């Protein structure tokens with residue numbers, strides 16, 4: 001009987017060594033209810049009491065060997081179905097799947113959105129291709145203002161029919177979007193409108209041809225500069241997670257009257273002076289002012305009734321401040337080694 005068991009084992013090994021062995025047929029042939037091994041176990045009653053435990057043990061060993069071979073063969077078939085060699089060592093560490101993250105400028109934009117939203121502002125977005133009307137005419141730019149010239153603005157060829165609303169360009173600033181918003185909403189307003197703007201400028205450490213802008217506008221019957229300054233200081237402190245020094249000084253822009261400039265203490269050098277802050281310890285981060293009466297009129301509002309507070313936040317500069325990086329071009333490049341350190 002021992003020989004019979006050895007023969008069964010040898011036959012089963014032989015059958016399973018074939019590349020395309022039929023596993024179910026082999027299982028039935030040897031281990032099934034009417035299988036050969038089962039037959040041996042059934043005949044054990046005829047054995048002497050001394051032989052019985054030995055043969056029983058051997059029969060169990062043969063059974064587990066065949067079961068183990070069947071299991072391995074099944075695994076081999078599964079791996080083969082995925083084109084993996086049976087010799088493949090899947091206990092080895094695999095290739096690391098790179099994880100994505102937000103670009104530092106996008107992150108800054110989201111953080112500002114959160115800060116403004118917490119103060120009751122709405123987030124609004126306009127189109128990147130706009131017209132001369134929305135880019136200049138309704139913002140109080142005189143017809144001969146140098147910013148209208150092609151040296152500053154990217155005009156789209158073949159879209160100049162002579163009328164300002166048809167002459168298309170890449171938006172050189174976001175202010176036109178505020179007019180779009182006001183034309184379709186009822187005052188009072190509190191909204192921000194972030195997005196890309198395009199200028200035909202020479203790039204240097206602080207200027208880029210395409211960059212992100214972030215504007216905020218409040219239009220109400222009564223809103224003071226002091227309230228605006230406190231609001232900006234609290235937004236910046238929220239975004240930077242600490243108290244940020246802020247100063248306000250007079251400035252001039254065509255679409256505000258009066259205008260101001262808000263500076264923040266340079267966080268790159270801590271106010272001591274560096275190339276980013278032109279060695280003065282402060283960096284210009286947002287021009288702003290009260291919307292010019294002509295801008296309010298363009299939006300269909302009466303400037304005698306309404307006033308407001310407008311700021312244009314230099315998102316790139318805030319990102320430079322957040323990470324202490326002194327060249328804005330690094331954030332617009334595609335060097336992942338540089339960008340990954342901010343995840």
Ligand SMILES: [Zn+2]
Pocket residue numbers: 266267268269270271272273274275276277278279281282
């Ligand atoms: Zn500095």
